Amino acid sequence: MTLTIRDNLKETYPDVYTAEALAALSALAPFNQRIKTAMAERLKRRTDRQQHQNRITFLDPESLIPGTGVKVQDARDGNFEGSVIPADLQRQWIQGTGPAAKPNAPVENSIRNVAYALLSGADGWMFDGEDALGQITTMSLDNQRNLKLAIHKDPVFLNVAEQVAQEMNRWSKPFLGRDIVTDWENQLNFTTKIFRARGLHLDDRHIRDADGTALAASIVDATLYVVNNYQALQKAGSSIVLYLPKIQTAGEAAVWNDLLNALESQIGLSAGTIKVYMLVEQLEATHQLMEIRAALGRHFVGYNTGRWDYINSVSDAMAWDKSFINPNIEAITMTYGYMRNYEDRVRRAVNTPDRNGHFALWQGGMEPNIPVGSEAGVSASMQKAVAGAEREQREGASGKWVAHWKMVHIVRPVWEKVGKANQLGREFPRLTYTQSDADGLILIEPAPTDIRGARNLVSVALQYGNAFGQGMQAAALKPADFFGNDDILYLMEDMATGEIRLSILWEWIHKGAVLTEDDPETSTKAGTVFSPELYQKLVSEEYEKLLKAASKDVYESSKTTTLPIALEIANVYTLSDVKPPWFIDLLNINLNNLDLDVAKKRIQLYMNTLAEDGKRITENLDFVATSPYV
Structure with a gap:
């Protein structure tokens, strides 16, 4: 062939x-x-x-x-x-x-x-x-x-x-x-x-x-x-x-x-x-x-x-x-x-x-x-x-x-x-x-669902999307609030750990997760429903922390290139009523792309194709053919 x-x-x-x-x-x-x-x-x-x-x-x-x-x-x-x-x-x-x-x-x-x-x-x-x-x-x-x-x-x-x-x-x-x-x-x-x-x-x-x-x-x-x-x-x-x-x-x-x-x-x-x-x-x-x-x-x-x-x-x-x-x-x-x-x-x-x-x-x-x-x-x-x-x-x-x-x-x-x-x-x-x-095999047991957990989900998901865009699908990461705290170790994260964080955030937003703990910083009380507005507040705050982070944790060059694209992907994924089947799809179609406007168009193309045709976009959108091998 x-x-x-x-x-x-x-x-x-x-x-x-x-x-x-x-x-x-x-x-x-x-x-x-x-x-x-x-x-x-x-x-x-x-x-x-x-x-x-x-x-x-x-x-x-x-x-x-x-x-x-x-x-x-x-x-x-x-x-x-x-x-x-x-x-x-x-x-x-x-x-x-x-x-x-x-x-x-x-x-x-x-x-x-x-x-x-x-x-x-x-x-x-x-x-x-x-x-x-x-x-x-x-x-x-x-x-x-x-x-x-x-x-x-x-x-x-x-x-x-x-x-x-x-x-x-x-x-x-x-x-x-x-x-x-x-x-x-x-x-x-x-x-x-x-x-x-x-x-x-x-x-x-x-x-x-x-x-x-x-x-x-x-x-x-x-x-x-x-x-x-x-x-x-x-x-x-x-x-x-x-x-x-x-x-x-x-x-x-x-x-x-x-x-x-x-x-x-x-x-x-x-x-x-x-x-x-x-x-x-x-x-x-x-x-x-x-x-x-x-x-x-x-x-x-x-x-x-x-x-x-x-x-x-x-x-x-x-x-x-x-x-x-x-x-x-x-x-x-x-x-x-x-x-x-x-x-x-x-x-x-x-x-x-x-x-x-x-x-x-x-x-x-x-x-x-x-x-x-x-x-x-x-x-x-x-x-x-x-x-x-x-x-x-x-x-x-x-x-x-x-x-x-x-x-x-x-x-x-x-x-x-x-x-x-x-x-x-x-x-x-x-x-x-x-x-x-x-x-x-689907047994849920009582456990904390709180703002600290949400911040951890958001921060690491954003950092992972950023690392992926730089070619580091395995990256040592931890939530931004613990940058500089050597008592909290970095964990080796790969594609799967980024994916599950957005998947859980999607659940909390679209199913109305009920918070189990008070959080003085955001003035939320136990019993508060995790809403899209609360997510957007947290993602804005966590993103700002990453922009202010030292290069040890967030490369300076990424803050105007791959990090904004990671934010766009996270927001589209978590806020969409149609849950994407794979986080990696949205990352893959933006590999080697550092232009946020291009990324937005590709992400929208993917989501439209999924919603209208029930299909994923999985090929390299930048493929340039040369002479075929027979």
Whole structure:
């Protein structure tokens, strides 16, 4: 199939767009229409739920999983062929997450991200192509280039890694009392390389298919990573491992399974060679966990229980229900109402054996803390981080995520002390599919809903939109009221954390959240309804704080470029009666745009298209075609 690559990028990135990679992309391009159809069906389900006020339900046990020959009941009973867990995934006590590239940086600087990751001592590192990877200019290609250089141990990477090892030890010696890297060359072999491709709902910014339609980012990401690295990974005795995000249904999982089968066939790998974790980030997915396992079959090795995306998904799925209102985001921990029920379903799903007696892995959620701040602030936050890890280990997780390399040696000892490689096969009750189970997955419990919580939501949402526009989809942020307070640590935020903040604000505004606390500063009393006017007052005040902030927290140049656009997006999102399905859509259509007037027109175009046609705008609006690749 003919593909069009924009702006001579094929010539600029010949090491990424290799002949073998381009051939594979052409071979897999027919999946583009299938993915677009699946996403249209996803959006229709969402629209129907909101129009008819329907809750998500479990599948008919006698039906077939779409795209497969597996009956739903067989999937629930474990009557399907799953995967043996490969040796390098048997112990994944700590997986780090983060991108392999930096915005607007030369290779020697950008690739430092990979060096920190592979020298961190993490059992695995999920190099992100999705929520934490900036997409301005050609960052997705820089990400692929850096990973290839590192996996192939190119001299450019090795030179950087040697320098980074020394820097890491300079930090660890006073903080931990020891070096954390004693043999940097050998340490590079310790961490399992894992790549998170973008979800089915996103389009690649650089390639279009024969019809001129933006190629699904999932096709591009998975293909470029696997084709460019599978031989080097296998030569090193490493598995080829992907994380798959934002899957909502077993039918969508079947699309991924067929895509991976086709990719394996294209490059001569046995079916099931590519292994995948799936992030359980969607409410609908928790209704179909065993069905998703069955649909991914021999590729599937485990689930991850992320926090932020899942909260957003529940909020979005229940947008029609006036009685469903989330409290302050700080209250929605993994032990809160619907979150603990979600986690419980995941652990039961992975510990249900397939027909060959194989279990799956459960990787626990994200630890967003960064140990930088006052001694008291760091101590308190690290205690909280360790306590969270201990809870997940007790509940049955085989490991967890951290968002910064400095957290690896703080959290990993929780699993080291226990000493078990994993918790495969730990006994839990089989999943059930009752009305009570469904109710538990949307269970709201009493918790604070107050002005302090609203300010936190507004401030971080604005800062995140601003960071995104600068190419920093992973950013260390905290509410503006705590700038300069080293007792309050910065948290690593990515796309999902920005999204849920606007989603909760939308709920509070459109469903009339009732505040639970008095607030002298705004003269609001407990019992006050959170109104659009109150939101506008808070957003004006929080925006002013960001304009006055030092460059450490808000780059001066952004205050007249990306920050005003972030404000416009936040206001349109939260005040619109038609709730946008994805915050990232509004950000993506403004990537590389610094003109507020242009941004306003694009945002309005998106919202009009959504309201009138029921469609999202997902392609790169600045795409400039060059000669096609055939």
